Amino acid sequence: MKSTGSFEFEGINHQSSVPPFEQLKSQVIERVRTGSLLSGTKLPTVRHAASSVGLSVNTVARAYKELEEQRIIETNGRLGSFVRASVDEFADRMRDAAERYVEEALACGADEKRAALYVEAAFSAKLRE
Template sequence: MIVIDHDATVPPFEQLRAGLLAAVTSNELAAGQKLPTVRRLAEDLGIAPGTVARAYRELEAAEIIETRGRNGTFVSATGDPTRQQVQRAAAVFAEQIRTLSFDADEALALVTAALRGADPARG
């Protein structure tokens, strides 16, 4: 459940956007699941309908959710687009490693170090 902290420095639309994104990423909201109307969610959260509409617009632009006209707004049926982008990036990386004939285990170690913020050149 998303809760808006009205005293936070993060704007309510961003809290809502991040909360919905987290719910989709964690599968709390499943692909194809219908979301509340803008007015209903605004009422439930105690925020302005324009705030919900802005969060919905940003999530729709990122292909996290989709609006189906009068049928309502739904979690995108294609699944988590962030995960899809990461999968595409991984496929491109893997192809580049194969093209360079680089050792896969060493490449994975470099990626792991980079993701953890370590300097891959220093091991």
């Protein structure tokens, strides 16, 4: 992915009840949502981010991992981590996928409760992989 700029984290509120890794995730998501962090923007390395905000490498790595799982960022080996897509793009993809699933579930005769059970089972199975 080609970089369209860089990003630095703001400080972390260590007195907050919100865990530091959640604060890091929120900073990225909020900036993507407002358009100040565009697709292709390079994030600092885990070590650099940890050093700049006074957190452990593991805390920053957890935030990055969860952002990757949510498909907000992607990591390309030695090239680093980049913003993947805007939150609006992500929301649109999820909404489209949900609509397709609901149409298929209804065609199979499933009601909302039964369809939701299949989604939960699929998530559980995927997380165990």
